Amino acid sequence: MERSEVKAEYKWSIEDIFPSEEAWEREYEKISSKIDFSKWQGKLGTAENLLAFLKEQDEMEATFSKLYVYAMMKQNEDARIPEGNVRLAKMGAFGAKFGAALAFVEPELLSLPEETLQSFIDNPAFRDYDYQLKSLLKSKPHVLSEAEEKLLAMSSEVTGSFQDIFSMIDNADLDLPEIEYKGETVRLTHGLYGKILGEEDRAKRKEVFEKYYGAYIKLKNTIAANYFASVKASVFGAQARNYASCLARALEGNDVDPVVYQNLMDSVNENVSVMHDYINYRKEALGLEEQHMYDIFAPLVEGANLSMPYEEAYDLVVKALSCLGEDYQELLRRAKRERWLDVEETTAKRSGAYSINCHGVHPFVLLNYQPTLNNIFTTAHEMGHALHSYFSEANQPISKASYRIFVAEVASTVNETLLLRYLLKTTTDKKIKKYLLNYHLDQMRSTLFRQTQFAMFEYEAHKMVEEGNPLTTQNLYDLYYGLNQKIYGDGIVHDTEIGYEWSRIPHFYRPFYVYQYSTGIISAISIANRILGEGEPAVADYKKFLSAGGSLPPVEILKLAGVDLTSKEPFRVAMQDFADTLKALKELD
Numbered sequence: 001m002e003r004s005e006v007k008a009e010y011k012w013s014i015e016d017i018f019p020s021e022e023a024w025e026r027e028y029e030k031i032s033s034k035i036d037f038s039k040w041q042g043k044l045g046t047a048e049n050l051l052a053f054l055k056e057q058d059e060m061e062a063t064f065s066k067l068y069v070y071a072m073m074k075q076n077e078d079a080r081i082p083e084g085n086v087r088l089a090k091m092g093a094f095g096a097k098f099g100a101a102l103a104f105v106e107p108e109l110l111s112l113p114e115e116t117l118q119s120f121i122d123n124p125a126f127r128d129y130d131y132q133l134k135s136l137l138k139s140k141p142h143v144l145s146e147a148e149e150k151l152l153a154m155s156s157e158v159t160g161s162f163q164d165i166f167s168m169i170d171n172a173d174l175d176l177p178e179i180e181y182k183g184e185t186v187r188l189t190h191g192l193y194g195k196i197l198g199e200e201d202r203a204k205r206k207e208v209f210e211k212y213y214g215a216y217i218k219l220k221n222t223i224a225a226n227y228f229a230s231v232k233a234s235v236f237g238a239q240a241r242n243y244a245s246c247l248a249r250a251l252e253g254n255d256v257d258p259v260v261y262q263n264l265m266d267s268v269n270e271n272v273s274v275m276h277d278y279i280n281y282r283k284e285a286l287g288l289e290e291q292h293m294y295d296i297f298a299p300l301v302e303g304a305n306l307s308m309p310y311e312e313a314y315d316l317v318v319k320a321l322s323c324l325g326e327d328y329q330e331l332l333r334r335a336k337r338e339r340w341l342d343v344e345e346t347t348a349k350r351s352g353a354y355s356i357n358c359h360g361v362h363p364f365v366l367l368n369y370q371p372t373l374n375n376i377f378t379t380a381h382e383m384g385h386a387l388h389s390y391f392s393e394a395n396q397p398i399s400k401a402s403y404r405i406f407v408a409e410v411a412s413t414v415n416e417t418l419l420l421r422y423l424l425k426t427t428t429d430k431k432i433k434k435y436l437l438n439y440h441l442d443q444m445r446s447t448l449f450r451q452t453q454f455a456m457f458e459y460e461a462h463k464m465v466e467e468g469n470p471l472t473t474q475n476l477y478d479l480y481y482g483l484n485q486k487i488y489g490d491g492i493v494h495d496t497e498i499g500y501e502w503s504r505i506p507h508f509y510r511p512f513y514v515y516q517y518s519t520g521i522i523s524a525i526s527i528a529n530r531i532l533g534e535g536e537p538a539v540a541d542y543k544k545f546l547s548a549g550g551s552l553p554p555v556e557i558l559k560l561a562g563v564d565l566t567s568k569e570p571f572r573v574a575m576q577d578f579a580d581t582l583k584a585l586k587e588l589d
Contacts, residue, residue: 003078003346010310012342012364014077017070021083024070031063032094035101044108045116047123054129057102058398064098065359067091076350076366077342109136110143128397131551135255142241142249152240159237162230163509169219169226170506176215179208188212197297209294213497216504220473223503227461228471234511235465246462250512254406255553260565264518265459267571268452268487274579275449276489278441281582283491285589291492293484296445304435306373306423310343313369313376317383320422321415323531325539331387340386341365353378355385355412359398363389373435377416384415392549406516406554411546413524414531416443421532430588437585444578447521453487455515457502462511476502522574523563529573530562538562 003011018024040053071091075084109117117137120126126133144152176188181204186192193212197205216223234246243249251258283291285300308316318332335341342349345368357363363386369375388411393401420440427433460479461471469475481499488494507514527545530538538561545561555565563570 001344001346003349006344006346009339010341010343011339012073012366013339014070014073014364016338016361017066017073017358021074021087024067024087027063028067028090028094031060031067032090032097035060035094035097037101037105041104042108044105045112047120047125050109050120051125051129053105054399060098062359062398064094065357066361067094069356069358069361069364072356073342073364073366078346078348079350080348106136107143107146107149109133110140114140128399132399138252138255142243142252144241148240152237159233162226162233163506165226166223166230166506166509169223170504173219174215175218177211179211194297197294198299200299200302202295202298205294205298206292209292209495210497213500213504216500217497220477220500220503224471224473224476227476227502227508228465230509231462231465231471231511234462245466247459247512254404254516255555256406257555257566260519260555261455261459261512261515263565263568263571264452264515264522265456267568267575268449268456271575271578272449272486272489274575274582275445275487276491278445278578278582279488280491281586293488293492293495293498296488296492297442300438301431301435304429304431306376306427306432306435307371308376309371310369310379313371313379316376317380317415317419320380320419323418323535323539324542325536328387328543331390332383335362335365335383335386338362341367343367343369345370353382355382355389357386357389357393357401359393359401363387363393373439377419377439380415380419381412384412387411388546391543391546395547396549396551400551401549403548403550403557404554405513406519407523407545407557409517409520410523410527410558413521414527414542417524417528418531421528434585434588437581437588440581441578441585444521444574444581448518448574448578449487451514451517453483454505454507455512455518456483458508458512458514519565522570523558523561523565525574525577526563526570527561529577 018027037053037057040049040056043049044053068091071084071087075081075088078084114137117133117140121130121133121137143149178185179188180186181192181196188208188211193208196208199205231246238244238246238249241249243252247261248258251261279291279296282296282298282300286295286298288295314332314336318329321332322329340362342365349368350366351368353365353367355363355365365382365386367375367379367382369379385408388403392403420436424433424436427436457480461476464475465471477499480502481494484498484501485494502508527538527542531542542561545557548557548560551557558565565571
C-alpha cells in the first residue's frame with residue numbers, strides 16, 4: 001500500500017510540528033546559523049551568567065527537538081523520497097555542530113570549586129537545573145587534568161570502535177547460507193532466523209539453528225578478539241577515571257545504586273528452579289523426548305489468536321487501562337482523535353514501532369499495525385511510552401523532562417501487563433487464555449531471565465579482565481555455556497552451538513546496558529500489582545512516577561511508584577508472578 005492510499009485519520013499529524021516542509025526549511029535556515037555559545041565561554045562561574053546560558057541552551061534544544069523529530073518522521077514515512085533523506089542528514093550535521101558548540105561547558109563547570117557548584121545547586125533560581133548540576137558535581141572526582149582529558153578524547157575514536165567492527169562483521173561479513181523455505185531458495189537472515197524458530201517445523205528449526213550459529217562459529221576467534229579488545233577498552237576507561245570497576249562507572253553514569261545490579265543477579269541465582277519448571281513444562285507440552293535450544297520459541301498453543309482491526313484494538317487498549325483513571329483514558333482517546341499515531345504499514349515506511357516526544361507539541365507513535373495479538377500489545381506498549389513522555393513534559397521543564405533509559409521501558413511494560421491481566425480476566429476462550437499465559441511466561445523468560453544471563457556474562461567477563469586475565473574463545477564459551485546450563489536446567493539439551501551465543505549479541509559492546517530490560521519488567525509487574533490491588537492510591541503514586549521525568553535519580557523516581565529496587569521485594573514479586581503464571585497455565589491442561 002502506498003501512503004497516498006491511507007486515510008488521513010490513520011496518519012500522524014506531523015503538521016502539528018511544522019505546517020509544511022517549507023516552514024521547516026525556514027526554521028532550519030534561521031536557527032542553524034545561530035549555533036554559537038562562544039560568548040559564554042570562560043564566563044560560567046557566576047550564577048547570573050550560568051542561569052542565562054542554561055536558559056538559552058534550553059531554547060535552542062526546544063527548537064532542535066522540533067526540527068529533528070519532524071525530519072526523522074518525514075524520512076520514516078517513505079525512505080524513497082530524497083528530500084526526506086537530505087533533511088535527516090542535515091539534522092545529523094546540525095546535531096554534531098550543536099554538540100561541538102557546547103563542548104566547553106562541562107569541563108568549564110567542573111573546573112569550578114566544589115563550593116561554587118554547590119552554591120548554584122542550593123540557589124532557588126536553579127531549581128530547573130539542580131539535578132543536572134548535582135549529577136555533574138558527582139562526576140567531579142573522575143574528571144582528570146586538561147591534558148589528560150585531551151588524551152582521553154583523542155583516544156575515544158579508537159577505544160569506541162569495537163561496536164562498529166562487530167556491526168561490520170555481523171551485517172556485512174557474516175556468511176549466512178541459503179536455505180530452502182516454503183518452496184523457495186532464500187538467504188538466511190537475522191530476521192528469518194527468528195521467524196523460523198517460532199514456527200512449528202522442528203526439522204527446519206534445527207537446520208537454521210545449526211546453520212545460523214555455524215556462521216558465527218567460523219568467525220569465533222575474530223569476534224572473541226574484538227570483544228576482548230572492547231572489554232579492555234572499558235577497563236582502561238574505568239581505571240583512567242579512577243572508578244573501582246567498569247560496572248561502577250556504568251552505573252554511576254546512569255545514577256543507579258550498584259545494589260540494584262547485585263539484587264538482580266542474586267534474585268535469578270536464587271530462583272532458577274522456577275525457570276527450570278517452565279522449561280520442563282514446555283518439554284512435556286510439546287511431547288518431546290529431548291528438548292533442544294531451538295525448541296524454546298516453538299508455539300505451545302495451536303490455533304489461538306486474538307485478531308481484530310485497529311479501531312477495535314485501540315478501543316480494547318483504552319478499556320483495559322481503565323484502572324489508570326479517566327484522565328489517562330481520555331489522553332489515549334485524545335491521542336487517537338488528534339492523530340498522534342501513524343498506523344498503517346506502507347511501502348518504504350520504517351518497520352517496527354516506536355514512540356518519540358517532541359518538546360512543546362506532543363508525543364508521536366509509529367506503528368505498522370496488523371490484526372494480530374502481538375500488534376495489540378505493541379499498541380499498548382507504545383502508548384505507554386507516549387503517555388510517560390506526555391506526563392513528564394507536562395510537569396517538568398525541558399531540562400528535566402527527559403527520563404533516563406533505566407526507567408524508559410517501565411510505563412510501556414505496565415501497559416502491557418495491565419492489558420494482559422484484563423484479557424485473562426475477560427476471555428472465556430481456553431485456548432486464548434493459555435496463549436496469553438504462555439505469552440507472558442515467554443516475555444519473562446526472554447526479558448527477565450535471558451537478559452540477566454547476559455548481565456551475568458558481562459559481569460564475569462569484565463571481572464576477568466580487571467583481574468588481569470585474557471578473554472579467549474574457549475573461556476568465553478565456557479562462561480556462557482555454564483550460565484546457560486544454570487538458567488535453563490536439565491529439561492533441555494544444551495546444544496554445543498548455544499555456547500557461542502555471546503558472539504552474536506550486539507549489546508555486549510555497550511557495557512552493562514542489558515540489565516535494564518530485566519529491572520524494567522520487574523518494576524512494571526510490581527506497579528501493575530499495586531494498581532490492581534490498591535486502586536486509586538497506587539494510581540496516584542504511579543502518576544507521580546510518570547510526571548517526574550528526569551528530576552531525580554531513576555531509582556528514586558521508581559520509589560515514587562512504590563518500587564524500591566535497592567530492596568529484594570520487587571524481585572521476589574516478579575519471581576512469584578512467574579511461578580503463579582506457570583501454575584495457572586498448568587491448571588488449564
